[in-house]
Structures are given as structure tokens and as C-alpha cells.
Amino acid sequence: MKKIFFALSLIMLFLVQTVTFAHWADPQINILTENEVLDKVFEIEGLSDILKRPITREEFFSLMAIAKNVESDVKTKDFIDYSEISDKYVKYINALIRDGVVVGNLEDEEIYIKPKASITRQEASVILCKMLELTYDEYNLTFEDVNNISPWALPYIKGVVRAHIINGYPDNTVRPRDSITIAEAICMIGNLYTTDYIKTVEIFAGLY
Numbered sequence: 001m002k003k004i005f006f007a008l009s010l011i012m013l014f015l016v017q018t019v020t021f022a023h024w025a026d027p028q029i030n031i032l033t034e035n036e037v038l039d040k041v042f043e044i045e046g047l048s049d050i051l052k053r054p055i056t057r058e059e060f061f062s063l064m065a066i067a068k069n070v071e072s073d074v075k076t077k078d079f080i081d082y083s084e085i086s087d088k089y090v091k092y093i094n095a096l097i098r099d100g101v102v103v104g105n106l107e108d109e110e111i112y113i114k115p116k117a118s119i120t121r122q123e124a125s126v127i128l129c130k131m132l133e134l135t136y137d138e139y140n141l142t143f144e145d146v147n148n149i150s151p152w153a154l155p156y157i158k159g160v161v162r163a164h165i166i167n168g169y170p171d172n173t174v175r176p177r178d179s180i181t182i183a184e185a186i187c188m189i190g191n192l193y194t195t196d197y198i199k200t201v202e203i204f205a206g207l208y
Contacts, residue, residue: 028190
């Protein structure tokens with residue numbers, strides 16, 4: 001009887017630990033891990049500790065490039081802060097610059113890439129849509145905070161919503177100006193592997 005009780009206790013302890021450490025982004029984490037995307041940007045063992053942290057621009061750009069399997073050792077465009085890009089991300093960001101996906105930010109007549117800065121949900125949507133060549137000018141958004149979307153980002157937000165890459169929050173907001181977390185970025189990019197609509201996009205055909 002004692003042995004049975006001990007065995008049941010171990011099972012209950014395992015179940016509690018499983019629930020405690022489970023994360024809503026686990027399905028997409030598994031997808032990006034299996035496709036050898038995440039381990040090129042993050043340490044997998046410590047990933048659970050940083051999921052709530054805002055993702056940096058260089059991290060997000062690199063995840064996108066790795067997912068699409070593009071890289072380049074050639075620097076095709078100069079930015080004031082290009083030298084601030086971490087060495088391990090340079091080849092991925094070079095590819096996105098070359099392809100016109102990353103164009104930088106204009107400030108005081110100078111162009112910056114801001115590799116260490118966070119990236120907003122609307123900025124991330126622009127990058128995704130440029131990579132996928134998606135925009136939907138006529139698609140109707142019903143989010144409560146749709147007026148907070150910057151005009152330049154609106155067709156791209158429509159694109160990622162129409163393609164089910166992002167679905168908004170339970171309170172029917174999209175929070176376009178909020179910094180995107182690592183977990184949210186993983187979900188957005190992980191959805192590229194699972195969303196049926198995206199599977200029809202020729203530019204990403206190599207993912208499937």
C-alpha cells in the first residue's frame with residue numbers, strides 16, 4: 001500500500017511540475033526547435049526564463065531570416081549603427097537588408113537599424129508581410145484599438161490578421177504599439193509553419 005501511495009505521489013508531483021512549467025507558446029516553441037530555428041538565436045535551456053522579455057530587433061530579424069533559410073555575408077547597405085549588430089546575427093540581417101525587408105529607421109536625416117531596441121507588434125507585422133509579400137488594403141479589422149494602428153502599418157496588420165499569423169488579445173485588442181515579447185514573436189513565426197493560408201504563399205513554399 002505504501003509503495004502504491006509513493007508511486008502515486010511521484011506521478012502527482014510530475015503532473016504538477018508539468019503544468020507549472022508549461023507555456024502557452026509551447027507548440028510553436030516545439031515547431032521552431034524541431035526546425036532548428038530557435039537554437040541559432042536563443043539558448044534553449046534558458047528560454048523559459050526570458051519568454052516575457054521584449055524581443056530585440058536583431059533577434060526578431062534573425063528568427064525571420066533563419067525560418068526562411070536566407071543569409072548573406074555581403075553588406076549591401078550602411079546604417080549609422082550597423083556595427084552594433086551582434087556578430088552571430090549579421091549574416092541573417094544582411095540577407096533581409098539585401099531583400100528589402102529591413103530598411104531601417106530615418107532619424108535626423110540618418111538611417112538607423114537599432115539592433116538592440118525592442119520591436120513593436122506593428123513593426124513586426126510589417127517585416128513579416130514584406131517577407132511573405134502580403135497586404136490586404138480591403139480587409140476589415142474589428143479590434144477595439146484599431147485607431148491606434150499607424151497608417152503606414154495598417155495594410156500589414158490586415159495582412160497578418162487575414163493570414164491568421166496574429167489573432168489579437170482576448171479583450172479584442174491588437175496593441176500595435178506594444179513591444180512584442182519573445183514568446184509572442186515565437187508564436188508569430190511558428191504560425192508560418194502551421195497556418196493553412198500561408199502554405200499557399202509561393203515565397204515561403206520551402207518551409208513545407
